[in-house]
Amino acid sequence: MSQTISSAKRNGGLLSNENRRKITWVLFLLPALIIYLTFMAGPLFDSLRLSLYTGEGYNPTKFVGFQNYIDLFTNPLWREKFFGAVRHTFIFFGIHMIVQNSLGLLFANLLSFDFKGRNFFRTIIFTPATLSVLVTGFLWTLILNPNWGAVNKILIAVGLREWALPWLGRENLALPIISLTSVWQWVGMPTVMFLAGLTGISDELLEAARIDGATEWDIFWRIKFPLLKPVIGIVAILTFVDNFNAFDVIYAMAGAKGEPSYSTDLLATLFYRTGIAGEHPVGIPNMGMGAAIATITFLILMSGVLFWLYMSRRNSEEA
Amino acid sequence: MRRIKINQALSYILLTVWSVIVLFPIWTLLINSFKPQKEIFKDPFGFPKNFTFDGYIAAWKTGRFDLYFTNSLIVTVLSLTLILLVGSMAAYALAKWKSPAANFLYVFFIAGLMIPIRLGTIDLVRLIKALNLQDTIWSLIPVYVAMGMPIATFVLTAFIKELPNEMFDAAKVDGASEWQVYSRIVLPLMRPALATVAIFNMIKIWNDFWFPLVFIRAEEARTVALGVSLLFGQYRTDWTRALAVLSLAAVPMLILYILLAREFIKGLTAGAVKG
Numbered sequence: 001m002s003q004t005i006s007s008a009k010r011n012g013g014l015l016s017n018e019n020r021r022k023i024t025w026v027l028f029l030l031p032a033l034i035i036y037l038t039f040m041a042g043p044l045f046d047s048l049r050l051s052l053y054t055g056e057g058y059n060p061t062k063f064v065g066f067q068n069y070i071d072l073f074t075n076p077l078w079r080e081k082f083f084g085a086v087r088h089t090f091i092f093f094g095i096h097m098i099v100q101n102s103l104g105l106l107f108a109n110l111l112s113f114d115f116k117g118r119n120f121f122r123t124i125i126f127t128p129a130t131l132s133v134l135v136t137g138f139l140w141t142l143i144l145n146p147n148w149g150a151v152n153k154i155l156i157a158v159g160l161r162e163w164a165l166p167w168l169g170r171e172n173l174a175l176p177i178i179s180l181t182s183v184w185q186w187v188g189m190p191t192v193m194f195l196a197g198l199t200g201i202s203d204e205l206l207e208a209a210r211i212d213g214a215t216e217w218d219i220f221w222r223i224k225f226p227l228l229k230p231v232i233g234i235v236a237i238l239t240f241v242d243n244f245n246a247f248d249v250i251y252a253m254a255g256a257k258g259e260p261s262y263s264t265d266l267l268a269t270l271f272y273r274t275g276i277a278g279e280h281p282v283g284i285p286n287m288g289m290g291a292a293i294a295t296i297t298f299l300i301l302m303s304g305v306l307f308w309l310y311m312s313r314r315n316s317e318e319a
Numbered sequence: 320m321r322r323i324k325i326n327q328a329l330s331y332i333l334l335t336v337w338s339v340i341v342l343f344p345i346w347t348l349l350i351n352s353f354k355p356q357k358e359i360f361k362d363p364f365g366f367p368k369n370f371t372f373d374g375y376i377a378a379w380k381t382g383r384f385d386l387y388f389t390n391s392l393i394v395t396v397l398s399l400t401l402i403l404l405v406g407s408m409a410a411y412a413l414a415k416w417k418s419p420a421a422n423f424l425y426v427f428f429i430a431g432l433m434i435p436i437r438l439g440t441i442d443l444v445r446l447i448k449a450l451n452l453q454d455t456i457w458s459l460i461p462v463y464v465a466m467g468m469p470i471a472t473f474v475l476t477a478f479i480k481e482l483p484n485e486m487f488d489a490a491k492v493d494g495a496s497e498w499q500v501y502s503r504i505v506l507p508l509m510r511p512a513l514a515t516v517a518i519f520n521m522i523k524i525w526n527d528f529w530f531p532l533v534f535i536r537a538e539e540a541r542t543v544a545l546g547v548s549l550l551f552g553q554y555r556t557d558w559t560r561a562l563a564v565l566s567l568a569a570v571p572m573l574i575l576y577i578l579l580a581r582e583f584i585k586g587l588t589a590g591a592v593k594g
Binding site for chain 2: 021022024025026028029031032033035036038039040041042043044046047050058103106107110111113115121122123124125126127128129130131132133134135138139140142143148150153184188189192193196216237241245247248251252268271275276287290291294295297298301302305
C-alpha cells in the first residue's frame with residue numbers, strides 16, 4: 001500500500017523508483033564506507049601485500065616473494081626473537097584466559113546474588129578498565145619498584161623479606177607479573193559479561209534446585225556453568241583478540257624491547273621495533289618485515305576467530 | 320539458612336579483598352602525588368603532611384599539559400561526532416535496505432570487531448605521510464573514525480532493526496524522504512544507543528597511545544597519552560612529578576566514570592553484551 005502511494009508521488013523522474021531508492025541507500029552508506037575502506041580495510045589488506053616486499057625506510061618497493069617469512073622462520077637473526085615473541089604472546093593471552101576469566105566468573109557469580117552493595121562492588125571491579133593502559137602500566141612499575149615500591153615494602157613489613165623480589169627485573173617473573181597487572185585492569189570486562197549471562201538464567205530454576213537441596217557449588221557447576229557456555233565463548237574470543245595485539249602495557253612496564261633481555265617481547269612490540277621504530281642502533285624501519293609480522297599475527301587471529309565461529313555454530317546446532 | 324549466611328560472608332570478604340586490591344593503587348597514586356619525594360618513600364600510605372603542588376606545576380609548565388589536554392579533547396570530540404554521524408547513517412541503511420549488498424556490507428563492517436586496525440599500521444604510516452598529515456592531530460581523526468565504524472554499525476544497526484516497522488511506514492505514507500525519516504525520527508530515538516557507542520569510542524580514543532606514538536613526534540600535536548609516556552620517562556626518578564602526571568591523565572576519565580558508571584560499563588562491553 002505505502003509503496004504504491006510513494007511511487008505514484010515520485011513518478012516522473014528520469015530514474016525508476018527502485019534505482020532512486022538504491023542511490024539513496026548508497027549515499028547513506030558512502031561516507032562510512034570510504035573512511036572504513038581508506039583507513040582500515042585498505043591498509044589491512046595492503047599490509048598483506050607489503051609483506052612480500054623489502055626496502056629501507058618508508059619505501060618497501062623490491063618484491064622478494066616469501067623471503068621475509070623465510071627469514072622470520074629460519075634466519076637466526078630473526079628466528080629466535082620471532083618465536084620468542086609468539087611464545088610470550090601465547091603466555092600473555094593464556095594468563096588472561098585462565099586468571100582473568102576465572103576471576104571474572106567468580107566475581108560475576110558472587111554479584112549475581114541479591115545483596116546490599118552489589119552495584120558498589122561491580123562499579124569498583126570495573127574501575128581500572130576506564131584507565132589508560134599506559135597509566136596502569138606506569139603506576140604498577142612504581143608499585144613494583146624493588147626499592148621503593150609498595151609491594152616490597154609491605155612484604156618486608158610483614159616479615160617476608162625473601163619474597164621482596166625485583167618483580168620486573170627477572171626474566172622468568174616479568175611476563176607473568178605484567179600479565180597479572182593487565183588482568184587487574186581488565187577483569188571487570190568478563191565480570192560484567194558473565195553477570196549479564198547469569199541474570200538471564202531463570203530464578204525459578206535455581207530456586208527449584210535449592211529446594212531440592214543442591215548446594216551453591218552444585219548449582220554453579222551443574223546449572224549455571226553449562227548455561228553460560230555461549231557467553232564463555234564470547235569472552236574467550238574477545239580475550240584472544242584483545243590480548244593478541246597487546247602493546248601498551250609492555251611498552252610501559254618493560255619498554256619497546258620487552259626487557260629484561262626480550263623476555264617480555266610480544267608480537268606487537270616486535271612489530272613496532274621492526275616495522276615502525278626501526279631497531280636500535282640503525283633506527284630505520286624494515287616495513288616489509290614489519291608487514292610480515294603483522295600478517296602472521298593476522299593469520300593467527302583469523303584462525304582463532306574461525307575456530308570460535310565453527311565451535312559456536314556447532315554448539316548452537318546441538319542445542 | 321546457616322549455609323547461606325556463610326556463603327554471603329565469604330562473598331563479602333572476597334569482594335572486599337578485591338576492591339582493596341583495585342582501589343589501593345589508585346588511592347596511593349592520588350595521595351602521593353601531593354607529597355614531596357621524601358615523604359612518599361617514608362610514609363607512602365598516609366595522608367600528605369607536607370602538602371605540595373610541585374608535581375602538578377611541573378607537569379603543567381615543563382610538560383605543557385594544557386596543550387596535551389586540548390589536543391586530546393579536539394581529537395576525541397571531532398572523532399566521536401564523525402563516528403556517530405557517519406556510523407548512524409550507515410547503520411540506518413544497513414538495517415532498512417533489504418538487499419544482498421547491504422547484508423554483505425554489514426558483515427564487512429562488523430568483521431572489523433575481530434581484526435585490530437593496528438595490524439594495518441605499516442600502511443597507515445605511509446598513507447598519513449602521503450597525505451602530509453604526520454605530526455599533526457589530524458592524522459589521528461580519520462583513523463579513529465575508521466576504527467569506530469565496526470562497533471557503531473554493530474550496535475546501531477541492531478537498535479534500528481528493533482524499532483517497530485509501522486513507524487517507518489507511517490512516515491513514508493506522509494511522504495517523508497529517507498533523509499527526513501533518518502534525521503527526524505531515527506536519530507532522536509537512537510539516543511541511548513548513540514550514547515553507548517560514544518562512550519565505547521571515547522574511552523578507546525582518549526586512552527589510545529599507539530597511533531600518537533606512531534604518527535606524532537612534534538610537541539604541538541601531542542595527546543595526553545603521548546605526553547604522559549614522554550614525561551614519565553623524564554620524571555622516572557622524581558616520584559612526585561611522575562605521580563602527578565599519571566593522576567592528571569587518569570582523573571578526567573575517573574570523574575566521568577564515577578558520574579556515569581552504569582553507562583560506562585554498558586558502553587565498554589557493547590561489543591559483547593546486547594541491550
